[in-house]
Amino acid sequence: MKNALKRVMVITCLFIGCLSVNAEEAAVDALEDLKKQVLSINRELFILEEDLLFPASTQVAFFVSVDVGHYFKLDSIKLSVDGEVLTQYLYTDREIDALKRGGVQRLLVENITTGEHELVISAIGYGPKNREYKLAVSHQFEKDTDAKLLEFSIKDDLSKQQPVLSVNEWN
């Protein structure tokens, strides 16, 4: 009688154990499925939002990339277009690290009319010996009916032993 009772208890325990493992697995699978669905809907909504807010005919996107080590440590960036300040951005250490590893930041997306425009970009940071260092450059660009992609690139110029800020047009 005792043995039978023990056996029932063992089987019950195993059954409960199995149920618990199955519940666990089901929860893990359900979570993955939900993540997949939310990612998909997030993508759809991201595109919808961009279409509505920034149609290609007026869209100008500004990017920042960094390839510096010794001569410049980026702290903040300021962007003006046609004399109007569009953004001032202060970087976190995490962002700086991501930029240094090769990441490109989408700094801003704006609606700008077609035609000629002038942008001024200034980057504030620290040079060797932790001295404040400011880089600035102005650039004329033509906005047509396609989306415009402009990259601000900060690089170490080894020959001049100083950082260089330049503007690259991707289209």
Place this chain on the structure above:
Amino acid sequence: MGILADMLSIRFKKNAHCFIAATLVFIASALSAASPLLELDGQDNPYYLDLTQEIELKELPFGELLFEYYQENYFSALTRLEVAELRNEISVHGQPVSMIKGVMYLSYGMLNSAESIFIELLKTETQDTVLAQVRFFLAKTQYLNGHPEAAEIHLNNAAKHLSGELLIEAQLIQSQIQFLKGNIDSAVAILKNISFDSKHGQFARFNLAVISLKQGQLEQAQELIEGFRINRSSEDVEKSLKDKINLAFGYFHLERKQFDQAYQYLSQIRLESIVSNRALLALGWIYYESQMHDKAIGLWQELSQRDHRDAAVQEALMAVAFAYYKNGAKKEALESFVTAAASFGTQLNIISQATSQLEGELFANWLNSKGVQGNNVFDKWVAGDVPVTDLPIEYYLQQVVATNKFNEWFKRFQELSHLLLVLDKWSRRLPVFEQMLANHQLRYQTIKPKAQAHLSQVVDQSYFEQMALWNSIISDKLQQDDLMLFATEDEIALGNDFDRISETIKKLELAGIDLEDQKEQLRRVKGSLIWTLGDEYGPRKQKLMVAKEDAENALKNFRLQVEKMQQAESKASGRFANYDQRIIGLKQQIDDLKLAIEQQNQVATFEMKTVLSSHLNKRKQELDFLLAQTELSIAKIQDEAINKLLEKQP
């Protein structure tokens, strides 16, 4: 020794064993909560891909993706990647993108998606180092997915070409697989190759050391922690680990009555440590067993001043009373037992309050307050920096958050909460999109007639036909060498006047009037005009040609603008076609998803509550036992006192 003393002795002896076991379990679970060895979690251990090889950026979206990936914003990075894939924006950086996608899925806990990507990569990749990385990530995915055998094969194949953090993690997984297979020696051998400089290696070695101690393998445990030192600059987590390992070693020796060795370990534990109560309790027992009863009582009394919700403090309350009793100070023993009983009663009430708080809104509110604070919400708790509040439940929550089971469900809850936040954000924005869409449509309806009117005006003005006519006139006149082509308005008027005079002279001559002098004068002034025009021929022709070119260019631009206007009109008419339907569809999808997420959140909440309930029940049972023991002891002392009184009576 009387019955009470025997009973107490057995009770404490038994309890000491239980306590040691419980401590080890506690330490193991506390350590494993933060350790990749026992609970390897892709989300907690974001190892970056080895992208040391410089990749020339050829597509901006790839750079954007890296920016999010390196910040561990996997959800944003995956969204960006999916958008880029849909728009075909990333085609050049194919291989690294697939690899990053797999790693991001792995880091974001989407193991099935990650596994299928790595399996595909394994089929196509040929370069040894990259292949090793693929194998490693596939192995990690399979291990987390509950397939250690498959993971082991891939890890064995990959190990030769791995380096740095990936190699360390590969060794951790290999060691864990050996542990699961019961090959403790192999697990230890692998772990011993991992330096203490690696945080994950550090946790894993401590974990295995604790397990070795539980199995009575002191030397193995010592080998595992050998070389680990802390100093003032060590991080809190390292100091906390050191405290916990000292506690485990201290109790190991105490259980074997090796008091000197136990003292060596226990006395090194910091007073502010999360395990200091247990250390003080054990040190008291060392003093007690070494016949230094006063010191033991002093230490336990000190410990009794601490938070009475702590199990070690509760043990100390009993120990003080027991020590007084053994010293023959029965009055003090009785008082101490009464104090202990009162405290246990209070604690039982607190547990009862905590249980009802668990059922009420409080737990849900607590979860919501912690749910979105990221992965490191309990880091300080594990290090001992616990935010004790007046709410009884909070204290017990602090104890269960160190357990793996609670943590796993809590992480799921956090992830689900994040998904809900994302969907809530879109739910709030969708009405704005609808409004914007309506505005766009209204604007289109307003602008359309104006644009059409403008276009038809352009067509009516027939600029292009006019220009063609002028071109033909210029070309004819140039062929005819007609200098009047370059005449100014005044000169043309003058030329016209001359023509009229010439006509008049002809008419008068027909009437028989002699006008030879006037004809000669007219010829001379006409010649003068032609002379002037001939003199200015070069610059004027140049000016005309420039003006002609400018006009043609202006017309070309004008034509382009007209075309763009026509294109814009055709685009605008279809630009937001079906957007309203899309928005309605997305709204429905969001609502359905929110519902599904909330259901999963309820499951997670229920599971967390279950863990907490079990913990509260366990504590209640322990307190019930302690209270019963205390009450029995009080009764026994009172009996003894009554018996003594009766003996004294004649």
